[in-house]
Amino acid sequence: MQGKLILTRICGAFLLASTMQVWAHGDVTPQPIDITGLEPIKDSDTVFVDTNPYSGNEKAIEIGKHAFAQNCARCHGIDAISGGIAPDLREKLPLGAEGDEIFKERMVNGAIRNGVTYMPKFEGIVKQEGLWAIRSWLETVSVDAPAKTAAAPATTTASAASTETAAPAASTATSTTSTAATPATTTTAPAVTDPAKPATN
């Protein structure tokens, strides 16, 4: 019992020390990302893939949203809406391979100029799967993405409109038929009766 406690303390101290060492310049603490539910990337500890293997993956998007909040938002802004400290990633990362390349470059190298860490590197510190999950979420908030979101309601409106148009058209047709049928019969009846009367008389 006692031994376990001490061990925990030692581990804690070690973790803290190593974290501080790695992040001393960046002045940020990386948060581990729980990647449960994501298909592992082959050799993810040694090979950083070129393109996002999880693009459009619901689970990855969910994980990425949370992981971004913990690891990137302090500089790139909550929900990736930049407050000016760092580039706005909704605008700076195109969808597809071009954006993946920019993303990878930063994950691997960070942004270090003249010995100053503007952005720490994340490769080898946070699991690669988790980083691509962040990229997956970033795709959904990209300035290029809202066009898709806007297109969805447009389709709904269009189909709703056509349904509405179709409905009155049908009922108009029905009422026209019944209206036409009723007076026609009525008109026909007296017409037949009237000329018949004088004819008989």
Ligand code: HEC
């Ligand atoms: C300590 C602040 C900080 C943190 C934390 C941080 N970044 Fe950055 N990031 C920056 C800065 C500053 C730049 C611009 C670097 C430059 O000026 O060269 C940048 C640049 C980038 C770029 C390149 C944008 C472009 O215009 O080319 C990407 C992509 C990026 N960051 C992604 C991330 C992701 C994803 C995370 C979280 C895993 C993250 N960053 C965490 C500060 C940070």
